[in-house]
Amino acid sequence: MAAVETAMQQQVRTLYCDHHGWLFAWLRRKLGCSHHAADVAQDTFVRILGSRDALLGLREPRAYLATTAKRLLIDQARRTLIEQAYLQELTQASAHAAHAPSAQDVMETVQALMQIEAALDGLSGKARQAFLLCYLEGHTHAAAALQLGVSTRMVQKYLIQALAHCHGTLGG
Numbered sequence: 809m810a811a812v813e814t815a816m817q818q819q820v821r822t823l824y825c826d827h828h829g830w831l832f833a834w835l836r837r838k839l840g841c842s843h844h845a846a847d848v849a850q851d852t853f854v855r856i857l858g859s860r861d862a863l864l865g866l867r868e869p870r871a872y873l874a875t876t877a878k879r880l881l882i883d884q885a886r887r888t889l890i891e892q893a894y895l896q897e898l899t900q901a902s903a904h905a906a907h908a909p910s911a912q913d914v915m916e917t918v919q920a921l922m923q924i925e926a927a928l929d930g931l932s933g934k935a936r937q938a939f940l941l942c943y944l945e946g947h948t949h950a951a952a953a954l955q956l957g958v959s960t961r962m963v964q965k966y967l968i969q970a971l972a973h974c975h976g977t978l979g980g
Contacts, residue, residue: 823869824853831873848884852877890921927974934958935973938966 828849835845855876866872894917898909909917928936934956941952942963949967953960 939970
């Protein structure tokens with residue numbers, strides 16, 4: 809096992825030494841900010857380290873690094889959109905409410921929304937839409953079916969898929 813770990817560490821070291829400069833420069837051009845580029849480059853290698861089988865049979869390291877970095881940027885953009893949407897709703901609600909939620913409440917809610925978003929990641933588009941329509945927007949199965957252009961029975965199947973996927977993702 810130690811020999812495998814050492815071989816894996818050597819592969820990561822080689823990947824990092826050979827391509828970190830390129831990845832950083834590519835991200836700096838793409839993002840226009842060297843600080844953000846450095847963070848994303850670092851996060852890219854951390855993500856690769858977290859995936860034990862990531863380097864097996866790697867033929868195009870730059871394409872792999874770029875794809876991993878792009879996915880991180882997409883995750884960051886989603887997180888930012890969730891935070892902005894929640895804060896916008898919070899601002900509107902606080903204008904009508906007697907007291908605003910605490911910073912801790914805001915943070916916990918944003919984290920919960922990010923967990924839901926992550927749990928839904930990997931679902932088919934229609935299963936995800938059915939879940940959001942029924943459980944977030946409160947549509948009936950029939951209304952969701954009409955909007956999705958499928959049968960009510962298919963909406964029920966999508967919801968089962970979504971709930972099973974979320975259950976598996978969240979480890980519940």
